Amino acid sequence: xxxxxxxxxxxxxxxxxxxxxLEELAKKPxxxxxxxxxxxxxxxxxxxxxxxxxFGIADGLKKLRSLSGPKGPRPAVxxxxxxxxLTALAAELGIATRSFDRLGTPECLxxxxxxxxxVICNLSGQYVPSRVLAIPRHGVFSGHYSLLPELRGxxxxxxxxxxxxxxxxxxxxxxxxxxxxxxxxxxxxxxxRGDRLEDIYYRCQMTSAKGHLxxxxxxxxxxxxxxxxxxxxxxxxxxxxxxxxxxxxEALKENRYSHYVEADSGIV
Amino acid sequence: xxxxxxxxxxxxxxMYDPNRCLFSHKTDMDxxxxxxxxxxxxxxxxxxxxxxxxxxxxxxxxxxxxVCGELDRFLNLNGQHITNAGDKGLLLYVAAHGRSQHQFRxxxxxxxxxxxxxxxxxxxxxxxxxxxSGLTEYAAVSQKPEAVTAAEDLFQFMDRCxxxxxxxxxxxxxxxxxxxxxxxxxIVYFLKALAEYAAAFNNKYAEVIFxxxxxxxxxxxxxxxxWPWFYNVFDSKVVDWYPIFSVHQDSMATLFLLPALDLGVAxxxxxxxxxxxxxxxxxxLGQPMMVSSPDFFIYRCIHRRxxxxxxxxxxxxxxxxxxxKSAGFAANRQLEVVKHGRSYHPGWILFAWSPRKDFTxxxxxxxxxxxxxxxxxxxxxx
Numbered sequence: 174x175x176x177x178x179x180x181x182x183x184x185x186x187x188x189x190x191x192x193x194x195l196e197e198l199a200k201k202p203x204x205x206x207x208x209x210x211x212x213x214x215x216x217x218x219x220x221x222x223x224x225x226x227x228f229g230i231a232d233g234l235k236k237l238r239s240l241s242g243p244k245g246p247r248p249a250v251x252x253x254x255x256x257x258x259l260t261a262l263a264a265e266l267g268i269a270t271r272s273f274d275r276l277g278t279p280e281c282l283x284x285x286x287x288x289x290x291x292v293i294c295n296l297s298g299q300y301v302p303s304r305v306l307a308i309p310r311h312g313v314f315s316g317h318y319s320l321l322p323e324l325r326g327x328x329x330x331x332x333x334x335x336x337x338x339x340x341x342x343x344x345x346x347x348x349x350x351x352x353x354x355x356x357x358x359x360x361x362x363x364x365x366r367g368d369r370l371e372d373i374y375y376r377c378q379m380t381s382a383k384g385h386l387x388x389x390x391x392x393x394x395x396x397x398x399x400x401x402x403x404x405x406x407x408x409x410x411x412x413x414x415x416x417x418x419x420x421x422x423e424a425l426k427e428n429r430y431s432h433y434v435e436a437d438s439g440i441v
Numbered sequence: 442x443x444x445x446x447x448x449x450x451x452x453x454x455x456m457y458d459p460n461r462c463l464f465s466h467k468t469d470m471d472x473x474x475x476x477x478x479x480x481x482x483x484x485x486x487x488x489x490x491x492x493x494x495x496x497x498x499x500x501x502x503x504x505x506x507x508v509c510g511e512l513d514r515f516l517n518l519n520g521q522h523i524t525n526a527g528d529k530g531l532l533l534y535v536a537a538h539g540r541s542q543h544q545f546r547x548x549x550x551x552x553x554x555x556x557x558x559x560x561x562x563x564x565x566x567x568x569x570x571x572x573x574s575g576l577t578e579y580a581a582v583s584q585k586p587e588a589v590t591a592a593e594d595l596f597q598f599m600d601r602c603x604x605x606x607x608x609x610x611x612x613x614x615x616x617x618x619x620x621x622x623x624x625x626x627x628i629v630y631f632l633k634a635l636a637e638y639a640a641a642f643n644n645k646y647a648e649v650i651f652x653x654x655x656x657x658x659x660x661x662x663x664x665x666x667x668w669p670w671f672y673n674v675f676d677s678k679v680v681d682w683y684p685i686f687s688v689h690q691d692s693m694a695t696l697f698l699l700p701a702l703d704l705g706v707a708x709x710x711x712x713x714x715x716x717x718x719x720x721x722x723x724x725x726l727g728q729p730m731m732v733s734s735p736d737f738f739i740y741r742c743i744h745r746r747x748x749x750x751x752x753x754x755x756x757x758x759x760x761x762x763x764x765x766k767s768a769g770f771a772a773n774r775q776l777e778v779v780k781h782g783r784s785y786h787p788g789w790i791l792f793a794w795s796p797r798k799d800f801t802x803x804x805x806x807x808x809x810x811x812x813x814x815x816x817x818x819x820x821x822x823x
Contacts, residue, residue, distance in 0.1 A: 323645075326646070335649070336645070336649070405643065407645075408643070408644045408645040408646045408647075409644075409646060410645075410646045411597075411600055411601075411646065412606065413606065414605070414606020414607040414608070414609070415606070415607035415608075416606065416607060416608060416609045416653070416657070417606070417609075417653065
């Protein structure tokens with residue numbers, strides 16, 4: 174099976190879940206290093222600046238600091254090691270890396286067409302142009318951090334907490350319309366009392382990575398089931414501002430969330 | 442039919458020119474004599490406002506009136522002068538709601554604006570909000586995919602460009618000098634459009650933004666139920682309380698408060714009561730703004746005395762913003778009641794209150810002594 178993995182901002186790409194994904198992928202019995210490529214979009218300085226601006230200066234710095242996973246006194250997350258740069262790990266594992274300004278550039282499209290991937294795993298969170306979506310035989314898989322089709326769009330972990338809905342990671346085959354692709358996998362994400370947002374994000378990321386690995390196994394075994402979405406089944410949510418973010422932070426701080434699981438339940 | 446609807450409809454008749462098919466821009470009451478000004482372009486806008494209200498009243502069987510026929514006549518006589526994007530948006534609402542023959546033509550004009558980002562960015566909050574109201578209504582009525590797409594595109598534009606997500610207050614427009622300050626009127630139409638969009642498309646995001654936006658507005662309501670006029674969007678502070686308009690108190694605030702009440706927003710019912718009681722003397726000057734003698738009339742506002750009201754307001758607001766303070770109330774001697782009326786006011790009353798059976802203290806005008814309800818037969822314009 175030929176697999177292209179999409180990521181972005183290579184200099185900052187030290188996420189633990191991506192490291193985990195690559196390491197576990199390399200252990201698969203069907204894995205052939207020549208059949209896997211790591212493809213970067215958003216590689217220019219302006220993309221880094223844009224990313225920093227998206228989160229604001231303070232939040233941007235905080236995000237940069239927490240790129241390898243959440244930090245703090247909480248034992249659940251303090252065990253998380255700082256990830257290697259993904260490009261370095263890929264090199265160690267013998268996986269080729271290619272970088273492009275954008276995924277939609279003619280160079281990137283030519284490369285992907287020539288590579289002829291069976292599937293693309295999108296670990297980047299970036300916009301994937303429809304011309305890329307059309308290239309792989311089985312489509313582009315992407316993890317979405319909330320319950321589909323109910324909650325589409327961005328900032329969805331926060332929206333799940335705000336709306337008091339259970340947190341899920343849903344994998345879908347990306348479609349041209351945002352978050353409207355067929356759903357191929359749904360996994361609940363446990364939230365425990367005392368969790369901060371970054372703890373929940375971290376669990377979502379790991380659930381997403383594991384979900385991608387399961388999907389590749391399923392694809393190899395020919396047992397993928399696609400469930401289509403209808404537009405009216407959900408709403409598109411947009412980025413939250415300070416006003417609502419504070420409410421989410423307060424809800425978590427005061428443990429006002431209906432879907433907690435017990436920390437010792439074995440689920441976490 | 443409630444006394445409020447009867448009295449408002451009766452008042453509207455006195456503000457109407459059947460020859461020009463227009464409702465007045467401004468009406469003065471001198472004794473039992475009414476003097477109205479029907480000048481363009483305000484009377485065009487107010488007529489569309491009133492048509493929306495009459496349409497609602499007719500729908501709930503309060504008045505017998507051929508809204509579609511009147512709309513045809515209005516467009517034949519005045520249609521070529523309607524150039525404002527917001528007016529076209531509200532007109533689309535009326536036309537779509539009444540299944541008028543003009544709805545598709547007006548829709549294409551509004552949609553063309555949505556497709557031109559540069560022109561869209563030059564419009565103000567009220568104009569864009571009315572466009573969204575119109576597109577939403579047209580999409581809901583026609584079920585045409587292109588109408589749904591146009592409404593979605595405009596909603597996304599408003600969410601992305603006109604809403605300050607940190608404070609949940611919308612910008613008046615996108616110009617640099619005006620961006621920090623927004624008005625109560627614009628906020629009302631913004632919230633109204635959000636509520637309509639959320640309901641028409643079952644859009645939970647729009648519903649959340651609407652409910653949170655309303656909760657935010659409730660924080661600003663004054664101790665006597667008054668709604669401040671001018672806000673700093675970035676600081677989320679009141680920068681001028683005045684003018685305090687009667688139309689905001691009894692009908693425009695309810696354009697968002699009544700849907701909020703139906704959606705279970707805490708504090709909405711109390712806010713509505715405080716809001717309309719302001720008209721019955723529970724205001725800073727202790728003066729009734731709604732009167733029954735010699736005839737039913739509603740005074741426009743309480744404002745600061747003196748000339749150059751607007752530049753002074755901007756100066757005061759800019760100063761308060763620099764020192765990051767909220768505005769206080771002016772001394773009573775600095776204030777006065779503006780005693781003329783505007784036709785869009787009873788128009789919005791019809792629109793907001795025609796479907797309601799609650800708040801009978803207000804709709805039966807129990808706080809307004811001496812009002813003789815007009816005879817039922819007078820409730821026909823034609």
